[in-house]
Amino acid sequence: MTHCYIHIKDATLLYPSSPYNALTLKEEVFKRLSLGKPSRLVYDIQALKQVNLEIKEGERVGIIGRNGAGKSTLLKAIAGVYPLQTGAIETQGKIRAMFDLSLGFEFEATGRENIMYRGLLLGESPKNIREKEQQIIEFAELGDFIDFPIKTYSAGMLVRLAFAISTTVSGEILLLDEILGAGDAAFQAKARKRMEEMISQAKIIVLVSHDMSSIRRICTRAIYLQNGQVIADGPADEVAQKYLVSVGAGGGN
Amino acid sequence: MKNYLREIWATRYFWSHLARAELKYKFRRSRLGLLWTMINPLILMLMITIIFGNLFGIPMQDFAPYVFSGLIVWEFVLGSALGGCNSLLMSEAYIKQFRHPLVIYPLKTTLVQVATFLIAIQAMFLWLLVTDPTNLWLGIITLPITAFCLFLLGWPIAILTSSINLKYRDFAQVLGLVMQLLWYISPVFFQPEMFKSKELVALLEYNPITHILNLVRAPLLNGSFPSAVDFGYVFGLIAVLSLLAIWRMNRVEKTLVYYF
Secondary structure, eight states: OOOOEEEEEEEEEEEOSHHHHOOSHHHHHHHHTTOSOOOOOOOOEEEEEEEEEEEETTOEEEEEOSTTSSHHHHHHHHHTSSOOSEEEEEEESOEEEESOTTTTOOTTSBHHHHHHHHHHHTTOOHHHHHHHHHHHHHHHTOGGGGGSBGGGSOHHHHHHHHHHHHHHSOOSEEEEESOOOOSSHHHHHHHHHHHHHHHHHOSEEEEEOSOHHHHHHHOSEEEEEETTEEEEEEEHHHHHHHHHHHTTOOSOO | OHHHHHHHHHTHHHHHHHHHHHHHHHHHTSTTTTHHHHHHHHHHHHHHHHHHHHHHTOOHHHHHHHHHHHHHHHHHHHIIIIIHHHHHHTTHHHHTTOOOOTTHHHHHHHHHHHHHHHHHHHHHHHHHHHHOGGGHHHHHHHHHHHHHHHHHHHHHHHHHHHHHHHHOTTHHHHHHHHHHHHHHTSTTTSOGGGOOSHHHHHHHHHOHHHHHHHHHHIIIIISSOOOHHHHHHHHHHHHHHHHHHHHHHHHHTTTGGGGO
16 A cells, blocks of 8 residues: 655746737737737746645645635646646655636536536546436435526525536545635535545545644644745644734634 | 656546537437438538539539548548637536546547547448449558557647637637638549649648548548559648647647646
8 A cells, every 4th residue: 555645845936928919810920020019018927936745644734815815726737737947846656636626517408407416527437327316316416406407406406416417426636725614604514524534544635725723723834835835833722823924814713 | 748648548437428429419319320420421422512513514423432431531631620629618517526637538539539430431332332343452451550540640639729719819710711712622522633723732632631631532432552652641640730739739739728
């Protein structure tokens, strides 16, 4: 049995400016011919700078920092969605990323079809999904609505369905962007329980959150990012405290 | 490369389902459903046959299958090129969440196009069954080869147009004009005999669209296998387009995610 790990070595990630500098073929051609006004160029944004991290099996890592510090970018780089400019990220273990749950729904399709859709997207086989289907429908409390096109769903129903599908397929490395809550009070309690089950089963958790109390509750280790660099790395309590002090939210609790 | 192909295979449930779902939703909200795929070229064919048949004085029973075969093949080419433009753009939600090979989205578009072609050609078979069924069996025998060739053509086309369109959002408009031009110099409904000047005939000869059309026309209209020259052109084009698509994806696959 191999151990799961995430090794991040000298990771540098730039958001290239080229997508914003030449948007149309017409502009590109005019630029090549040096016609037209030279438009003001925007510059590459350095989202991660020389990040080095070793995350071992059993660790629950919280990533904290202010908006735009590179937290979500780091998570997406670990998931392999955003490629690095230099450095490398090596992972061992089945990655399960939960970023934006309601993204990628097919609104013309029924709830039942969307379960299949999302399940396949998550890498499951059709047979596996059919086995889990009933369980998902029950958890989402959709009843007969499951055979209606999901464009008829209320926002709450949609979130419940998204949550039920996404949390049914588990993984060894769990990447979370904010702790997920969904629906009304009763459903939230159920969702929290499901979430905690997932967290206890996963071998590695990386959680991005602005909520220091959930970081302290869930994580064993925290990483404080600022301007794409790691400025603190240590036990969750200590780093969370440091973060609160530095943003002026005071110590206390 | 080998790894990449393995990744495409590993996601087969996903893309094959995407293709099936797209076909299904395309027709869900219309009463006639899949029949539209057959009726559409049928009506277009009737219009063109009546107008141009009269204009050029060609008898209906010769011209109708010629136009019909032209239209369904052209629809495929157009669908891969122009329809392909949106295949990456529309898959943003998937691409930004999962690291699947990007070429599976153009692949989905191509599969939908091939399926549409296979449905539409049924109407052609039906037409021939009623009017003149002599060549029907050859058409049915060669259909798998034809469909496979079209698939191998459509996929790299869709990869190229979708990746370019993601970078330059006005590419689809430009491509629309190019395709319009291609339509006028291809024998989609013009017959080679209508081209008077020697230059135009030569243009027709070297136009790969002519030879793609022959894949369907040779068996169904002439009762013969497509010639070696036709296959030569088609496989040559497949090779060139595939190499271009591989080269292009090698260069841009990693950065395309930033262009959404």
